[in-house]
Amino acid sequence: MKKAFKLRDLDCANCAAKMEAAIQKISGVKSASVNFMAQKLTLEAADADFERVLAEAEKAVRRVEPGCVLIK
Numbered sequence: 001m002k003k004a005f006k007l008r009d010l011d012c013a014n015c016a017a018k019m020e021a022a023i024q025k026i027s028g029v030k031s032a033s034v035n036f037m038a039q040k041l042t043l044e045a046a047d048a049d050f051e052r053v054l055a056e057a058e059k060a061v062r063r064v065e066p067g068c069v070l071i072k
Helices: 013-024 047-064
Strands: 002-008 029-035 040-045 069-071
Touching: 013 029, 013 040, 013 047, 029 047, 040 047, 047 069
Parallel strands: none
Antiparallel strands: 002 040, 002 069, 029 040
């Protein structure tokens, strides 16, 4: 499954790169891309694992930039 999510209050391109790298390390992630200019996360994972991967991705987003919110 592949879905795109809006990121609110993503303040810097460096943070976006760090988020992308952290999310790509999550077990079950096929691909992850954070676009700073579009304020968007595109996440791809197996259907069976998607909810778990998404929850871990949200944690990674907050860990890198605490003020940033992933909008489902």
